[in-house]
Amino acid sequence: MKSMRSLRLRALAIVGLLALAGCSILGSEQRDPVTIYAPQPQVASDPSWPTVAWQLSVGKPTAPRVVDSPRIAVRPAPGELQVYKGASWSQPSTDLVEAIVLRALEDSGRIPAVARDGSGIRADYKLVMDLRRFESDYAGAAIPSATIELTAKLLHASDQRIVASRTFLQVQPSSGTEVAQVTSAFDQALGKLGAEVTGWVLATGEADTRNKP
Numbered sequence: 001m002k003s004m005r006s007l008r009l010r011a012l013a014i015v016g017l018l019a020l021a022g023c024s025i026l027g028s029e030q031r032d033p034v035t036i037y038a039p040q041p042q043v044a045s046d047p048s049w050p051t052v053a054w055q056l057s058v059g060k061p062t063a064p065r066v067v068d069s070p071r072i073a074v075r076p077a078p079g080e081l082q083v084y085k086g087a088s089w090s091q092p093s094t095d096l097v098e099a100i101v102l103r104a105l106e107d108s109g110r111i112p113a114v115a116r117d118g119s120g121i122r123a124d125y126k127l128v129m130d131l132r133r134f135e136s137d138y139a140g141a142a143i144p145s146a147t148i149e150l151t152a153k154l155l156h157a158s159d160q161r162i163v164a165s166r167t168f169l170q171v172q173p174s175s176g177t178e179v180a181q182v183t184s185a186f187d188q189a190l191g192k193l194g195a196e197v198t199g200w201v202l203a204t205g206e207a208d209t210r211n212k213p
Contacts, residue, residue: 037072037183038090041191043104049199050206054124055113057157058102061094061129061150068094072179073135074144081135087179093134096190097150101127104194110202125163125205126155127197136174136182146172146185148193154204164204168196 066073070092071083089096098116105114115121133149153165172189174182 032086035087035179036090037087037179039096039100039183039187039190041100041187041194043100043107043191043194043198045108045110046195046199049108049110049202051110052202052206052209053112054205054209055121056105056111056125056127056201056205057115057117057119057121057123058098058105058127059117059129060098061131063094063131063134067131067134068092072183074182075135075137075139075147077138084136084179084182087183094131097129097131097134097148097193100190100194101129101197104198105201108198108202123157124209125201126157126160127201128153128155136185137171143177144174144182146170146174146182146189148186148189150193150197152197152200154201154208156208163208166200168193168200170196 062068066081070089072087072089074082074084076082091099102114102116105111113121113123115123117126130151131149132151133147135147136144137147138144139147148168148170150168151165152168154163155161156163170189170193172185172192174185
């Protein structure tokens with residue numbers, strides 16, 4: 001019995017030493033530094049946009065898991081998707097797109113109220129979006145382009161009727177292959193996307209309102 005007890009104590013001691021060794025190894029690991037990029041796109045109001053009297057709620061875009069990520073995706077060749085090492089967005093791509101659309105609509109000064117879905121405003125229309133692509137795409141070229149593909153639907157809030165739908169595609173060439181240059185191209189692409197979506201939402205919703213019997 002004493003020999004069995006001794007063996008058990010030795011086994012527990014060995015396990016404890018292994019655990020301590022494992023902790024020291026994990027604690028000594030050094031991760032590669034990560035540069036976080038926070039796009040700050042600018043959207044200028046277009047004089048052709050109509051001024052509306054209705055209110056809008058904006059739903060967070062849906063996206064495949066590989067797209068809805070803070071990692072900066074790059075497509076070096078068709079059918080191949082990678083991520084830039086040591087670089088990340090400040091937010092997942094769907095949050096970046098939602099933020100620019102909301103800000104562009106708010107800053108337009110053409111709509112009395114716009115807010116995220118679930119905020120409690122009495123919305124007349126709802127914007128539903130699906131983010132299909134958010135990547136740096138070489139597309140056979142030597143320098144990649146910031147590529148954003150977004151499908152949007154404008155719904156009438158009371159009966160969920162689809163007023164209109166449209167797919168937006170922004171392809172903004174980068175000035176080079178460095179990550180900083182690529183993210184700068186995304187800044188421009190996001191700004192153009194925000195302007196396009198804003199103009200479309202305002203014009204489409206207003207046309208629907210005026211065409212009601």
